[in-house]
Amino acid sequence: xxxxxxxxxxxxxxxxxxxxxxxxxxxxxxxxxxxxxxxxxxxxxxxxxxxxxxxxxxxxxxxxxxxxxxxxxxxxxxxxxxxxxxxxxxxxxxxxxxxxxxxxxxxxxxxxxxxxxxxxxxxxxxxxxxxxxxxxxxxxxxxxxxxxxxxxxxxxxxxxxxxxxxxxxxxxxxxxxxxxxxxxxxxxxxxxxxxxxxxxxxxxxxxxxxxxxxxxxxxxxxxxxxxxxxxxxxxxxxxxxxxxxxxxxxxxxxxxxxxxxxxxxxxxxxxxxxxxxxxxxxxxxxxxxxxxxxxxxxxxxxxxxxxxxxxxxxx
Amino acid sequence: xxxxxxxxxxxxxxxxxxxxxxxxxxxxxxxxxxxxxxxxxxxxxxxxxxxxxxxxxxxxxxxxxxxxxxxxxxxxxxxxxxxxxxxxxxxxxxxxxxxxxxxxxxxxxxxxxxxxxxxxxxxxxxxxxxxxxxxxxxxxxxxxxxxxxxxxxxxxxxxxxxxxxxxxxxxxxxxxxxxxxxxxxxxxxxxxxxxxxxxxxxxxxxxxxxxxxxxxxxxxxxxxxxxxxxxxxxxxxxxxxxxxxxxxxxxxxxxxxxxxxxxxxxxxxxxxxxxxxxxxxxxxxxxxxxxxxxxxxxxxxxxxxxxxxxxxxxx
Numbered sequence: 001x002x003x004x005x006x007x008x009x010x011x012x013x014x015x016x017x018x019x020x021x022x023x024x025x026x027x028x029x030x031x032x033x034x035x036x037x038x039x040x041x042x043x044x045x046x047x048x049x050x051x052x053x054x055x056x057x058x059x060x061x062x063x064x065x066x067x068x069x070x071x072x073x074x075x076x077x078x079x080x081x082x083x084x085x086x087x088x089x090x091x092x093x094x095x096x097x098x099x100x101x102x103x104x105x106x107x108x109x110x111x112x113x114x115x116x117x118x119x120x121x122x123x124x125x126x127x128x129x130x131x132x133x134x135x136x137x138x139x140x141x142x143x144x145x146x147x148x149x150x151x152x153x154x155x156x157x158x159x160x161x162x163x164x165x166x167x168x169x170x171x172x173x174x175x176x177x178x179x180x181x182x183x184x185x186x187x188x189x190x191x192x193x194x195x196x197x198x199x200x201x202x203x204x205x206x207x208x209x210x211x212x213x214x215x216x217x218x219x220x221x222x223x224x225x226x227x228x229x230x231x232x233x234x235x236x237x238x239x240x241x242x243x244x245x246x247x248x249x250x251x252x253x254x255x256x257x258x259x260x261x262x263x264x265x266x267x268x269x270x271x272x273x274x275x276x277x278x279x280x281x282x283x284x285x286x287x288x289x290x291x292x293x294x295x296x297x298x299x300x301x302x303x304x305x306x307x308x309x310x311x312x313x314x315x
Numbered sequence: 316x317x318x319x320x321x322x323x324x325x326x327x328x329x330x331x332x333x334x335x336x337x338x339x340x341x342x343x344x345x346x347x348x349x350x351x352x353x354x355x356x357x358x359x360x361x362x363x364x365x366x367x368x369x370x371x372x373x374x375x376x377x378x379x380x381x382x383x384x385x386x387x388x389x390x391x392x393x394x395x396x397x398x399x400x401x402x403x404x405x406x407x408x409x410x411x412x413x414x415x416x417x418x419x420x421x422x423x424x425x426x427x428x429x430x431x432x433x434x435x436x437x438x439x440x441x442x443x444x445x446x447x448x449x450x451x452x453x454x455x456x457x458x459x460x461x462x463x464x465x466x467x468x469x470x471x472x473x474x475x476x477x478x479x480x481x482x483x484x485x486x487x488x489x490x491x492x493x494x495x496x497x498x499x500x501x502x503x504x505x506x507x508x509x510x511x512x513x514x515x516x517x518x519x520x521x522x523x524x525x526x527x528x529x530x531x532x533x534x535x536x537x538x539x540x541x542x543x544x545x546x547x548x549x550x551x552x553x554x555x556x557x558x559x560x561x562x563x564x565x566x567x568x569x570x571x572x573x574x575x576x577x578x579x580x581x582x583x584x585x586x587x588x589x590x591x592x593x594x595x596x597x598x599x600x601x602x603x604x605x606x607x608x609x610x611x612x613x614x615x616x617x618x619x620x621x622x623x624x625x626x627x628x629x630x
Contacts (some may be wrong), residue, residue, distance in 0.1 A: 121526055121528050122528075123528075140528075141525060141526055141528075143526065170522070170525055170526065172522055176522060177522075177526075179523075180522045180523040180525075180526050181523075181526055183513050183514050183516060183523045184514045184523045184524065184526055184527035184528075184530075184531040185526070185527070185528065185530055185531065187510065187513060187514075188510060188530040188531050188533075188534040189530060189584075190567070190570055190580070190583065190584075191506050191509070191510055191534060191567075192530075192534060192587060192591075193583050193584050193586065193587020193588070193590075194506070194563050194566045194567055194570070194583070194587065195502065195503060195506055195563070195587075196586075196587040196588070196589075196590030196591045196594065197566055197583075197586040197587050197589075197590045198498050198502060198559060198562045198563050198566065198590075199498050199499045199502075199590060199594065200589065200590030200593045200594065201498060204621070205621055206593075206597055206621065206622055206623025207485070207487055207491060207492075207495045207620050207621050207623065208494075208495040208496075208498045208499045209499065209593060209594045209597040209623055210456060210485055210495075210597055210600060210620065210623035210624075210625075211436055211456055211458065211485065211492075211495050211496055211499055211500070212499035212500075212594055212597075213436050213437075213438075213455075213456075213499075213500065214537075215499075215500055215503040215504060215507075215537045216499040216500065216503050216594070217594075218503075218533045218534070218536045218537065219503040219506060219507060219533070219534055219536075219537070220587070220590070220591050220594065221533045221534075221591075222529075222530045222533065222534070223587040223588060223590065223591040224588065224591040224592070224595075225588075226588075227581070227584045227585050227588050230580075230584045231580055231581060231584055234580050234584070235578055235579070235580060238574055238578050241574060242571070242574040242575060244513060245567065245570055245571050245574060246571065247513045248509050248510070248513050248567065249564070249567055249568065249571055251509045251512055251513065252505070252506075252509055252560065252563060252564055252567065253564065255505055255509070255560055256557070256560050256561065256564055259553055259556060259557040259560060260557060263550055263553050264550070265505070265545075265546055265549050265550060266542070266546060268505065268508050268509070268512075269504075269505075269508050269542045269545045269546055269549070270542050271508065271511075271512040272507060272508020272509065272510075272511040272512050272535070272538040273508070273511070273538060273539065273540075273541075273542050274511075274512075274515065275508075275511030275512045275513075275514060275515030275535070275538065276507075276511045276535050276538040276539045277539070278515045278521075278524060279511065279514065279515065279524045279527055279531070279532075279535065280539075282521055282524040282525055282527075285525060305522050305525065306519070306520055306521065306522050307521055308521025308522065308524055308525035309521075309525075310525070
C-alpha cells in the first residue's frame with residue numbers, strides 16, 4: 001500500500017519545509033498558499049502548490065489524504081470552513097504552535113473532521129517559503145495530541161508523517177502541551193523582552209548596553225524576533241501563559257524579597273542551576289516503539305510524553 | 316621611560332590572564348596567589364608568582380608599580396590591610412565586578428592608596444590559572460572609574476594597562492557602573508535562573524523540558540554557571556541589583572496584567588525588540604582619543620561612557 005498522501009495548507013517556513021521533507025520521503029504531496037507569489041516560487045521549485053484551497057481540499061477528499069494546517073492561528077477558522085464544506089470528514093492535523101485554540105476551532109468550524117493536533121518544535125528566525133528546508137524537522141520533537149477519544153488511524157498517520165520528516169514524536173494531552181510550551185517557549189520570549197527593555201534603560205544612557213556582554217546577548221537573543229510572530233504565538237496561548245508568568249513573577253518576587261532583607265540568593269540560583277542540569281539530561285530521551293492496540297493506548301502515550309520520552313516507531 | 320610595572324594580586328582566570336597579557340605587552344609583571352599549587356603552576360609557565368603577598372607589595376612600593384587586585388570580593392579587605400601596612404600610598408586598581416563595595420573597602424582599609432577602580436568585562440565559564448589567556452581582554456570593554464577627585468596619574472596608568480591588554484576603556488562613575496552591570500550582567504543571571512526553574516517545573520513532569528528548544532536553551536545558558544560564582548557577583552551588588560529587579564518585576568507585572576485583561580502584549584514585545592536593536596547598534600562604539608589636561612576631564616570622560624562610547628588612546 002502506498003503511504004498516505006499529504007495536503008499542506010499554507011506554504012510558509014513550516015508548510016514549505018513540510019512539503020519538501022514529505023516529498024523527499026517519497027510521499028505524494030501538494031499544497032496551497034494565500035500568496036500567488038509564494039505559489040509561483042514553490043511551483044518553480046517543482047512543487048504542486050496552488051492558491052486554490054478548495055481544489056487542493058477536493059483532491060484531499062478524493063484521495064483520503066492527510067490534510068495539514070500550516071497557517072497562522074488567525075487564519076485557521078477560514079480554512080476550517082472550507083474543510084467542512086469540501087472535505088468534512090478528512091484526516092486532519094496541524095502545525096500551529098498552540099493546541100487548545102486550534103482544537104476549539106476544529107470543534108466549532110469542522111466538527112466532523114478526524115482531527116489529531118500536531119506541533120513540530122522547529123523553527124528559525126526566518127519565515128516564508130524561501131526559508132523552508134527539508135531538514136528543518138530532523139531530530140526535532142513533534143508533539144502529537146493524545147487526548148482520549150481521538151481517531152487512532154489518524155494518530156498513526158500523523159506519527160508516520162513526523163517520522164518521515166525525521167522528527168521524534170512526543171505524545172501529549174492538548175492542554176498539557178499548551179502549559180508546557182508556555183513555560184519553555186513563550187515565557188522565554190517575554191523574559192527576553194523584559195531583559196532587553198531593562199538593559200536598554202533610558203534614552204541618553206547607553207552605559208548599560210555598552211557593558212552588556214554574553215549573558216545579556218544570550219538572554220535577549222529571541223527579543224530580536226519579529227514582534228508580530230511573538231505576539232501571534234504568545235497571545236494565542238493566553239491562559240497557559242498567564243500561569244507561567246505567575247510562576248515567574250512569584251520566583252522573581254522571592255528574589256526581590258531576599259535582596260531587600262537577607263540579601264541571600266542561594267535558593268534561587270541553586271534552583272536555576274538544578275533546572276538547567278535537568279534540561280541537559282533530557283537532551284537524549286529514551287526512545288519507545290509502541291502499539292496502538294491496547295485499550296489504554298492513549299493514556300500510555302501521554303505518560304511517555306510526561307516522562308520526557310519519545311516515540312520513534314511501531315512495536 | 317619604561318612603562319609602569321604591574322603587581323597582580325590573585326592569579327585566577329582574571330589575574331592570570333592579566334599577568335599573561337601585560338607580559339606579552341612588554342611590561343615587567345609579578346603576581347601573587349593564595350594557593351601554593353597555583354603559584355607553582357604559574358612559575359612553571361615562567362611567571363614570577365608568589366604566595367608571599369607582603370613580598371610582592373614591598374616590590375610594588377619600591378618600584379612605584381601599579382597594584383591590581385584580582386581577588387574575589389570577600390578577599391579584598393584582607394589584601395587592603397596588607398597594602399595599607401606595606402605600600403600605603405601605592406597606585407592601586409582592581410578587576411572586581413562590582414565597584415561601590417571595593418571603593419568602600421579601600422576607603423576603610425587603605426585610605427591613603429591612590430585608587431582608581433577598574434572592571435574588565437571579560438570572562439569565561441571556566442576559572443583558575445589554567446583557564447587564563449593573554450587574549451581574554453582583546454576587544455573587551457574595560458571600565459575605569461571616573462569619579463571626581465581621583466588621581467589622574469593613576470587613571471592614566473589604568474587606561475594604559477587596559478590598552479596594553481587589547482581592551483577599550485569605558486569611563487564610568489563608580490555608582491553608575493554598578494547600576495549598569497546590575498541590569499546587563501547580574502539581572503540576566505537571575506532571570507535565567509527563574510526561567511530554568513519555571514521550565515523544569517515539578518518533578519515527574521518532564522514534558523516541558525522535552526519540548527524546550529533554542530529559546531529556552533539560550534535564555535537559561537548562564538543558569539549553568541557555578542552557583543557560588545553567581546552568588547558572589549549578585550550578592551556583592553545588592554542595592555543596584557534590587558533596582559534592576561524592581562524594574563523587571565514592574566515590566567513582568569504589566570505582562571501579567573495584560574494577559575489577565577486585554578491579552579495584548581504589543582507594548583512589551585515591541586519595547587524588548589527596540590532594546591535588542593539598540594544593543595546591536597552599540598556593538599561598534601565610537602572611539603575617542605582624550606586628554607586629561609582640562610579642568611572638566613573626568614566629567615567629560617563620564618559623558619563618553621554614558622554615550623556608550625570608548626577611549627582608545629591619548630589625544
